[in-house]
Structure formats: structure tokens, C-alpha cells
Amino acid sequence: MVATTRGANSPRKLKFSDKIVTKGLTTDALALHSELASMDQDNVDTNTLQGVRKELISTTILLHKDKGVRALAACCIADLLRLYAPDAPYTAPELKDIFQFFFRQLSTGLRGPDAPYYNEYFYLLESLASIKSIVLVCDIPAADELLCTIFRNMFDLVPMGLPKNVEMFMAEILVALIDECASLPSEVLEILLAQFLPARTRTDSPAYRLSIGVCTRTADKLQRHVAQYFGDLLLQHTPDDQTSMPAEDVEELRTAHELVQRLAQAVAPLLLNVVPQLEEELRVTDQTIRSIATQTLGAIFGDSNGAKLARTYPSTWSQWLLRRNDRVAAVRVIFIECSKDILSHHAELKGDMEEALKGKFTDPDDKVRAAVCKLFSQIDYEAALHHVTKSQLEELTGRCLDRKPAVRHEAFNSIGRLYSLAYPEIENNDLAAVPQFSWIPGKLIEAAAIAETRDEAEKCISEFILPLPAKNEDVVSWTERLLLVMKYLNPGHITSLLALANLKSPHPSVFERFIQCCVDFNGGTIDKDEEEITKNLNHAIKVVTSQSTDASKLADDLRAFAKLNESRLYKLLKTCVDPQTDLKTLVKSTSEFHRRVEQASSGILETMSWFLRRASLHIVNQSSIPTLVKKLKLADQPNTESQSLVGMGGDEGSQPHAEMIADRAQSVLECMSKFNPAVYSPHVAELIKALADEKHPRLVQYCTQALAAVVRLDSSLAPTEKRTTDRLVKIALSDAPKQAKFALRALSHCKDGAHLCAKVVNTIAPALPSAQGDTLIAHIAALAEAAKSCPEAFEDKSNVITTYLVQELLMSNTPSTEDEMIPDDADEEWVEDSQLNATGKAKLLALKVMHNRCLAHVNSDAALDISQPVFKLLFTILEHSGAVNPSVEYDPRIKARLRLQAAVSLLKMSSSETYANVVLKNLIMLAITLQDTSFWVRSELLNKFTLLCINRKLGPNFYVLTFITAHDPEREIRERARNWVVAIVTYARDYFTEIRVQHFDMLFIRLLHLLAHHPDFAVTTEGLQDMARYVEFYLEIVATAENISLQFHLALKAKTVRDADSHVFSEISKKEYLPEENLQWLAGTGKPVRSPTSKARKTGDDKDKAPRKRKAAASGRTNGAAKKARRPKKADTWREQSEDDESDEEPSSESEDQDKAKAKPRANTSTREERRLRRSRGGEEAELEAEPEAEPKQDSEGSGEGEEGSGEEESDEESGEESGEGEESDKGIGATRKKRRMRGPRLTHRKRRSRPSKP
Secondary structure (H helix, E strand, O other), X not given: XXXXXXXXXXXXXXXXXXXXXXXXXXXXXXXXXXXXXHOOOOXXXXXXXXXXXXXXXOHHHHOOXXXXXXXXXXXXXXXXXXXXXXXXXXXXXXXXXXXXXXXXXXXXXXXXXXXXXXXXXXXXXXXXXXXXXXXXXXXXXXXXXXXXXXXXXXXXXXXXXXXXXXXHHHHHHHHHHHHHOOOOOHHHHHHHHHOOOOOOOOOOXXXXXXXXXXXXXXXXXXXXXXXXXXXXXXXXXXXXXXXXXXXXXHHHHHHXXXXXXXXXXXXXXXXXXXXXXXXXXXXXXXXXXXXXXXXXXXXXXXXXXXXXXXXXXXXXXXXXXXXXXXXXXXXXHHHHHOHHHHHHHOHHHHHHHHHHHOOHHHOOXXXXXXXXXXXXXXXXXXXXXXXXXXXXXXXXXXXXXXXXXXXXXXXXXXXXXXXXXXXXXXXXXXXXXXXXXXXXXXXXXXXXXXXXXXXXXXXXXXXXXXXXXXXXXXXHHHHHHHHHHHHOOOHHHHHHHHHHXXXXXXXXXXXXXXXXXXXXXXXXXXXXXXHHHHHHHHHHHHHHHOOOOOHHHHXXXXXXXXXXXXXXXXXXXXXXXXXXXOHHHHHHHHHHHHHXXXXXXXXXXXXXXXXXXXXXXOOOOHHHHHHHHHHHHHHXXXXXXXXXXXXXXXXXXXXXXXXXXXXXXXXXHHXXXXXXXXXXXXXXXXXXXXXXOOOOHXXXXXHHHHHHHHHHHOHHHOOXXXXXXXXXXXHHOOOOHHHHHHHHHHHXXXXXXXXXXXXXXXXXXXXXXXXXXXXXXXXXXXXXXXXXXXXXXXXXXXXXXXXXXXXXXXXXXXXXXXXXXOOOOOOOOOOOHHHOOHHHHHHHHHXXXXXXXXXXXXXXXXXXXXXXXXXXXXXXXXXXXXOOOOOOOOOHHHHHHHHHHHHHHHHXXXXXXXXXXXXXXXXXXXXXXXXXXXXXHHHHHHHHHHXXXXXXXXXXXXXXXXXXXXXXXXXXXXXXXXXXXXXXXXHHHHHOHHHHHHHHHOHHHHHHHHHHOOOOOOOOHHHHHHHHHHHHXXXXXXXXXXXXXXXXXXXXXXXXXXXXXXXXXXXXXXXXXXXXXXXXXXXXXXXXXXOOOOOOOOOHHHOOOOOOOOOOOOOOOOOOOOOOOOOOOOOXXXXXXXXXXXXXXXXXXXXXXXXHHHHHHHHHHHHHHHHHHHHHHHHHXXXXXXXXXXXXXXXXXXXXXXXXXXXXXXXXXXXXXXXXXXXHHHHOOOOOOOOOEOOOOOOOOOOOEOOOOOO
16 A cells, blocks of 8 residues: 655655564564555655664564564565665675575465464565565575575465465466576476476366466476476486486486476477477387387377477477387387377377378287277277278277287277267267268177187177166167167178077077086085086086187186086076076176176186176067067058168168168067077067057068967967957968968967868868969968978868969969069079069979978878879979979079979978988989079078088988089189088087088098089099099098098998999099009090989970980080080070980980990090180180189178077078068178179089179
């Protein structure tokens, strides 16, 4: 405050005239302070202040024992400094004593508003800050020590919880000192910088705030000092030679760089000259310094103002980016770890970071690859959406297949976490989130199909993609999450996901058997049958662990679990694996099981979690069924959601959301019906109720299928009400093929099933001749089911039905109506179910009726009598290229479908030993069909064959068919067959040796026998070389060091036997093992023969034509020979052409003279034919090389999901009226290719075609 005077221009004089050093010192000092405080600096007579000036600095005052006196004296001296300003009223030594006195008072007295004389101390601090009298310190000689004292005292005071204005005054004092001092003591700089050390950098720390305020306001002055400080520190700790740095030096260097990081976060301008020094550190040879500098700069650029720094220091930014290729892997790892904040906070640096991380996914060091994968688990959703490209995520997903487990673990964890973060936005159909993240589950499912990565992939899916819900979550949202994930999967992924969901596991499963073995084992305390029980437990453990690559650890942990002998754990485990357990019980039991296992033996928790993932229905279970049924119903209602699929192309992209969700729900329900109908047991009433909902045909179809499946499993659940059975009868007579089929299956398990089925059959049989279109298809589908499920009802009308099916349907080419015509753009030798007309579907179903009837009577005395005409029909179809009646012209696409269905029917009939013996006698016909001209016939037949083998429906002798694919023109088919055999052989070698020996090792002699009967077998050099390819294919897959001696023994035995059908068929073994001198004789006398089942027939087009001459050499088109591709007339197929060359007599009836007579012209023309083939081979093989085949995308379901599919119903595999199944199967075969004629080996006198483009 400024005192007013009477005369404005008259200086004010001090009125206080007493001696301060008296008995009333405190009172006098207070009076003096009051008067001095009221005086104006610009209007004071300083001469009147001389007395008090000297008296106030006397030792009596400065060292007075009374704290109040000292405080008031300090305030008076501060007032004097204010009034005398700008000149100091004291000498330099006196000023030094005064300021030391000031800060002693402040450090001891300024402790808070409640402290004694706080107002006086606050007045002193305010005066020093506002009047700037503190700058007088800088004029004192050798003031460095005093400066350091002042800074120490200030930073010791500030943490006392003082008011904000006190902090402001302190900052003003320190800023003034730094600005005015000629040289800044290093200790002062250290005091300031020490406040930025990690232990002190708390945002609520007053000292930290004070240091930030001071450094920010004095940055220009401090920049040089800070740069010099760090430069000296770096120079001090940099080794002079190649020796490594001492540990204490490294620690000090790290501390200094951590300080730089904190400064960059708080006071970036302070580092103007420090950042270039860090850039130089990136170039030094010492690895430790480079590592520390890389980490420091990474943290600096990752801070909130990092993008600005990158623009300010472009060379430093570029040099730091080069550390991604540092020669030391540890530096590259540090670079990647520091990239997290840059990716998260700086969109403008996205391009540079994408380029920098681009090659790190394939870095030669696995630690670097693991680090870059882990990086993506540390970023948030927004960063992953906006700052990470889809290509980066795809590369991350690719690391899930890395050869190193640590890399795979980080990749799975990162990609799964990102999907989990993005799921809410995908659920909202966010236009950015869907294309960025919705594809991730499909890639994880692909990884789960590979043995080495299956465990990690399953864990990732169960934790992040489709986790069990929390205790309070709704089952509806859990099921809807599954359907939404499936919405963006392709058909192959959906099939694999349903296998991962354990829906395809047979019951009782190996896991249930293991639990029972644990109960019987009783922790090792066994009263009787100890050896048998222990053996059963070990076998169960062996089977369970065979599904993992880490079998030894799993086996040890499972044995440890068995020894725990905790009955509560066994009960919980049984509850979890029970297919009828609901979701709430599953969540509760799983949680308790994990908790108890961790308490009992934490070391086996991971293994038992794996066990639960493999054994329980943790992705979808019986609680999901009401939601799935509801989704089917919603899709058929008008005004349903029109939300389209975002981020996917093709027709699916425009499919309404509700329709796609219904399709996925349909897939789940269908899978449950085929493989795990037990889940429907609690919902039978709902299924029966749905049968009456005629407005929703798809709902009726799949509920009928579910009902049929569950009542077949447990007939006590079959409906008994007349209203329900009448409804099923009505459905069975409807024009919906699938509904009719499943309704009749359900009826067959009802209490009066025979009567109800007979009612349906008796109604359908007389109506067949007049039925057309879908009605005809539905009727035959129902009859096919009746022939299998209720044969007694079928037999009453069997003569009428079979007569119609064979004579009126199969043997005639009934004209189709215009709307049933197969599209012209369909493949010329194949048609899919969706494009197959009603007549074609009916023909296929007719064949199913035949083989179902045979299978139903397999155990009866009339089995062979019933099957004889069926076998004749099926073999006739194969013999005549799909034509039942050679005199009738068939659509070649229908013929291809009939060939496939006939071959599949023979395979299914071969599941019975009675029929298998008949088929084995003509096995060559199936082998020839596996070499069909149509890619789709070969591919689908191989799929059906491998599935039957996996389900152990076929005997060991049939496995030889796999090796007939050796000459297939499509690599996909060859590799699919190879991979399936390798998988089975490897599994059998490790766990079931007898299976490997019986099903593969002993097949060698059977393969030689089959090749000897092959129509392409020829005794020419080229012909035998082509035949040898089959043997090589077999040995490449099956032969090992352990069984090669057996193979050699079987080959030796081949020359000691003679073929039962004809001596000529033994020539293949002669050719391999006869002495050199006999080879010339054999070449001159040998001749090829036809299949014993082949019979010459002429088509209607060929009746008026003169018979052709047979072409040269037993193999007119020798296996392996190439020939210029000539497009045959559309009406002819390779089979018709080859049949024209044959005689009308069976080979077995030909005399030896006839054989010799025919051998001569072949021998004469063989040379010309071979020369022509050799000339053409070179050019055409080169053409094949210029047009390489695409790699197969994935192995067939047989090798990947065989065991899960073991419960599939035979009838549900069939594709006649089930257009949906066939379409999915076609889509899953692989990428379509450009259609081309096969150039290469031509087997069985025909031109096989490579896979055509699908229309």
C-alpha cells in the first residue's frame, strides 16, 4: 500500500524514530514494518531510512532468539530493498548475509497457513517475487553457492502443501535468478532436472509443477546448459575402445536418457540441442548406447507432441526409423516396442510406421517377430481402426502360422484381442469396422485346421472370438454373437467352426471314456482288475492326447489329474461334457472346475482347460436352440432387417442381414441334427409346435429334421398325439423333398410307425406316374427314407415302385418342361444341385432308393437276391458312362451326376461285408470312376470315399482306391488324397500300428492286382512306366524304413502267384521281376486286356456306323502318353468311343486264338502310335508348364475333420434332393480355374478334364 501525503511532490519521511533494540522489540519492529509497508517507492525520503537500515542488519536482530522478531525484521529489510530500488542500500557482503537470512526464515517458517507468523513470511516471499529484489543475488561475487542454496530451499519448501500463489511466487523468484545470473551453476541445473526423474514425475507433485513452470519460462536460457550437461554425460560414459561399459555407467546413462524422456514430455523446447545428440547416439557402434537412444527417441516421438518433434527434427526421425533394420536384434525389438505410442497417437506418422513395420513380420529373428505381434495387443481399438491398415492385420494373422511357438502365441493373442475390441462395432454394422476386422475369425479357423497351431487357435477362439458369457449375460446375446461371427465366414469356415464347437464329436466321446476310466482308477487304489483298468486309462489318455502336438505333457497332466481322485472334479467334468447341459450350468461348472483344479494342482490347469475346450459344447449348446429357431422364423417374415453385409463382395453382399443370419442358424441346426441330436432332447415340444407353422417352410424343414434325429436317438421322445402324427404324414406327402424325407424318418420311430409309414408309401406308390416336378422329387425322397427306416412298409409296394423307377424314370430320358431345363451356361459335363432339373434329381434319388433298400435287407436271407439287380443297374451305369439304357440319349451333365451317384451307392453298399465282396470283384469300375473325365465326379467321389473310410465303413481292401489318383491332372485331387493318407498313416503309426499294417502296408499286392486289371495296363515300355507311377505314388506315401522290407517281400510274392481271372493279368509282376533275357519275349507276346466287367455296347448314334478298328497297342492311349486335344462331338463321350472299339463278348469268353489274333494288329500299329505320342508329348508338356495349376487351398474335410464327422448319417450325406448341401460342397472344393482340356496321362481310353470354371 502507498501512503498519501498532503503534498503530492513532497517525499515522505520515516516517522519511526525509536531504537529497535529495546525491551519492546517485537512491538517496535511491528510498528516499523507497518510504516515501511505503507510507504511508496517513488515518494520516499531515503535519508530518513539510514538509521533503521543499519540497525536491522545487526547481529542482535538477525540472530535474535525470537522467531517473530526475525520474521518482522526480514519483512522490514525487504521493504527497505523495495524503497531503495533500484540501488541496493547494502554492500555485497551485507546482501549475502541478508539473503541467507531471508531464506533461513522462509525454509523454517513458511510451513503452511497455520504456522506462526505465516503472514510475515508470505509478505517476505511476495516482496522478493514482485519487487524482483532477489536479482541482487546475482550481483554478489561468488554467488553460485547462494544460488544453489536458494534453489534447494525452494524445492524443499514446495512439497509442504502450500497454496498455489506461494508456488507462483517461488517460480517468479527462481525464474528471475536464472534470467539474471551470468552463468548457471551445474548444481542448480541438476536440482531442476532432478525433479523430472521418474520417481518424482507425478502430475500432482508441487515440485514437479514448479520445475516445469521454471523450465518452460527459461527454456531459451537453459537450452545450452541442458545440451552441455547431456553432452558431457554421454562423453563421460562412452567407452574409448571396444570394451563393454561397466554396469554402473550403463545405469547412469539410462537414468540420463529417462530424464530426457521426461523433459520431452513436459518441456520439449528445452531439448532443442539435445535431440541432435540423441541422433548421433543412434549411429555409434556401441550396442548399449544405440539401444538406449532408440528407446529414448521412441518414447519422445510417441508422446503427445511427438509428431511435432518428428517434423522439427526430420533427420532424427529418419535415422530412428532406420533402427528397424539394426544389425542387432535387440535394438530392432526396442524399436518395435517403442512404436506402440506412435501408432496410437499420431495418424500423420501412420505411413512411415506402416513402411517401417512392413518387413518385421518376416524378420529372421523370432524375438523381433514376437515383438511386432505383441505390439498389436497393446494398441486400443481406435488406433487399430484408424492407424493400422488391413494389410498389417493380415500379416499379423499370418504369424499365427509361424514356426516358433512364442511368435504364434503373441500373434493369436493380439489378433484375438483386436477382434474382441471391435466386436461391438461389428455388431452395430459399423462401415469401417466390418471390413477391417470381420474376416479375422475365418483366418483363425483356418489356423485351427493345422495340427501345430490348432491348440492355440482353439484357445484364441474360446477366449476372444466366442467366449463363454459372464454369469449374468443373456444366452440370446451369446448365440447371436456366434451367428454374427458366422455371417462373415465362407461355407468351408462354417463347417470347420462347427467341428471346433464339438458338435460333430460322437457320443460317448473319448473324453467321456477318460472320465469314466478316472473314476474306475480311483486314484490308483483298485480292488480288482487293476491291470485291465490301468490299461484302459492309459489307452484313453493315449487317444485323447493324440489330438495334440504336445502329447507327452498332456499325458503326464492327465495322469496327474487321474491320481487326484477328486469325485467333485469328475462330477463337474461330466456335467461340462454332457450335451444336454444348459448354458448357465456350463458356465457355473466350468468356473468351479477351473478354481478347484488350480487349488488342487495349478500345474495341470492349462491341460484341463484344453480338455474342456475339446470336450464341452462351449461355443453352442442346447440353450441356443430357441434363439436359432427364432432366427429361422424371422427370416421368412416380411419387413425384416434389410441390413446388408458390409465389406464382402459378390451376391452375398446384397443378401439381407436377417436372411444371412437365418442361413447360419440353419447350418448350426442341421449340424446338430446330423451329429449331436441329443441337444434337442429338452426342446422336443418346441420342435413339434413348429411343425404346424406352414407360413415358414424353412422352419418346418429343419425342425422336422431335428425331430427325426432326436426321436431316432431316443424313441421315447417320439410324438404320440394323433394330431402330430397326422401332421407328419401330411408333411411326408407334401412337395417339399427334405420335409418329406425327415417327416417319414420321424414317423418310422413313432409308436405305430410301421402303419404310418405304410400309409405314406401306399399313397405315394400309385401316384408316382402322375407326379411331376417337386412333387415327384419329394415322393421319391420319402420312398428312399422308407426303404431305409421302415423297410417292411416299403416292401408292400416294392415291385410297383422299383418297376416305375427303373423302367419309367431311369431308363427313359423324360423331356423336361421349359422351366426345368438346365441352363445353357452350365458346365458341359457337370451340373450343380441348384441347377439340376426335377428329372435329374428324381433319377439320383431313384438310385438312393435302390441302395437304401439293399442296405435295409443286408442281414436277411434275401439280401443277395434283392441286391443282384441293383448291382447290375449300378455297374451298367458306370459301364455306360452314366446311361442306364445305351439306346437313349442322355444329357451328359445328368450322366456325370448318375456316374457319381452310382459309384457312391456302391461304396455305401460296401459298408456291409455281404455286399463288399460283390463290389470288390468289380473294384476296377470304381477305380475307373475315380479317373472320370469330369473333375467334379472325381473330386466328389474322393470326398465320399475318404469320409466312409474315416468312419470305418469300408474294409481295408477298398483303401487301394486312394492311390488311383496318382495320375489325376489336378494337383488338388492328388494332394488331397496324399494328405489324407499321410494323416491316417501318421496317426496309425503313432497309436494304432495294426491299422496301418492292415489298411496300408498290406495293400501293395492289392494295388498291383488292381493295376493289372486296369484298362490302361500295357506291356509296352511307356505303358509300364506309366503304371509304375502308381507304385511310386504308393511308396512315396506309405513306405518307411520300418515297412520297406514288407513291401519288398510282397513284391517278390507277386511273381509266385497267377491271377484268378486270367493269366495275362499277371504280366505286370512278370515285367518287374523277369530276367533280362525274357523281356524281349514278353514284349512280343503280351497284350493288354479290358476290365472283366466291360461289355461292348453301342449308342443309338452309333448303330448305323461301321465298327471302328481298334487302335494300336493294348493301350491305344497309353497311361502317361500325351495326345493333341481334339474336342469330341458333344453327343459322344470317351466311354462311348472306347466301347465302340470293343467286341460284344465278355473278355472271359474270348478264346486264346482270338486273343492272339487281336494282338498282331496292335503290335503292328503300336510303333506308329507311340512315335506320334512321343512327338506330341514334348510340346504339350511345355504348354502345361506355362499354365501351372493353382495350389490347393486346403485339405479335404476327410483329413481335417474326419473324426468329428464319424457320426454323420448316411442318408444325410446324399445330395439328390438336398440342393443346399451339394452347393456348399462344390464351393468348398477350392478356387475355380480356367477350363482346359487335360494334356498329360490319358487313362482308360478317355480324356479327363481339369477342373472347369463354375458358371
